[in-house]
Amino acid sequence: MSVNPVRALLFDTFGTVVDWRGGLIAQMQVWASAREVQADWAGLVDAWRGAYLPSMDKVRTGERKWADLDVLQRDSVEMLAPKFGVDGLDGAALDELVHMWHELPPWPDAVEALRVLRARYVIAPLSNGHVALLVKLAKTAGITWDAVFGADVFRHYKPDPETYLGAVSLLGCRPSEVMLVACHASDLEAAADCGLRTCYVARPLEYGPGRTLKSPPPGRFDMTAADLGELAASIG
Numbered sequence: 001m002s003v004n005p006v007r008a009l010l011f012d013t014f015g016t017v018v019d020w021r022g023g024l025i026a027q028m029q030v031w032a033s034a035r036e037v038q039a040d041w042a043g044l045v046d047a048w049r050g051a052y053l054p055s056m057d058k059v060r061t062g063e064r065k066w067a068d069l070d071v072l073q074r075d076s077v078e079m080l081a082p083k084f085g086v087d088g089l090d091g092a093a094l095d096e097l098v099h100m101w102h103e104l105p106p107w108p109d110a111v112e113a114l115r116v117l118r119a120r121y122v123i124a125p126l127s128n129g130h131v132a133l134l135v136k137l138a139k140t141a142g143i144t145w146d147a148v149f150g151a152d153v154f155r156h157y158k159p160d161p162e163t164y165l166g167a168v169s170l171l172g173c174r175p176s177e178v179m180l181v182a183c184h185a186s187d188l189e190a191a192a193d194c195g196l197r198t199c200y201v202a203r204p205l206e207y208g209p210g211r212t213l214k215s216p217p218p219g220r221f222d223m224t225a226a227d228l229g230e231l232a233a234s235i236g
């Protein structure tokens with residue numbers, strides 16, 4: 001049986017396309033310098049990222065009603081900040097921290113690789129961020145997408161199948177005609193369970209230097225690439 005050619009590429013965003021950790025730490029340091037605040041910013045960022053999946057799982061399991069990522073992130077950082085030396089944040093300060101997720105830097109290979117890939121494929125983010133966040137992120141990073149799929153479009157967070165299959169449907173494709181590109185094996189496994197093709201992209205610095213990330217074994221996904229530039233060179 002012949003395999004349908006890939007028509008569209010969906011991209012996980014935080015970690016795969018943009019550097020959330022480095023970007024957040026840099027923004028927080030600038031923010032703190034202007035306010036003469038000292039804290040363990042790297043520790044706060046790591047803890048904040050650690051709360052990311054559990055906060056969404058509360059929505060996915062029905063423990064909490066639907067809330068977009070900004071709301072979840074605000075609740076998490078309000079709880080975590082005092083543990084890392086940041087006390088007494090008012091509502092405006094919390095909002096400023098949350099909106100740092102809207103202006104993260106792309107990895108050095110991302111913008112040009114996506115430009116090359118867009119010449120041949122439909123490309124779009126499939127992210128747990130919401131549409132307004134992803135639009136701002138793209139404008140800040142200099143990325144042009146053909147469509148934007150945030151969790152608020154489906155009112156589900158990955159790895160719920162509604163996210164992967166919802167994006168496939170809106171693109172007018174079959175699952176096998178769409179490839180998810182991500183640096184997180186669990187995301188790719190969920191997409192594969194829905195019939196999508198998969199590409200693992202290595203991001204060894206996602207969690208900072210000195211953090212060894214284990215790569216998936218060969219053959220686990222349809223493709224693997226050292227970065228988006230290598231992906232673009234191989235299929236662009």
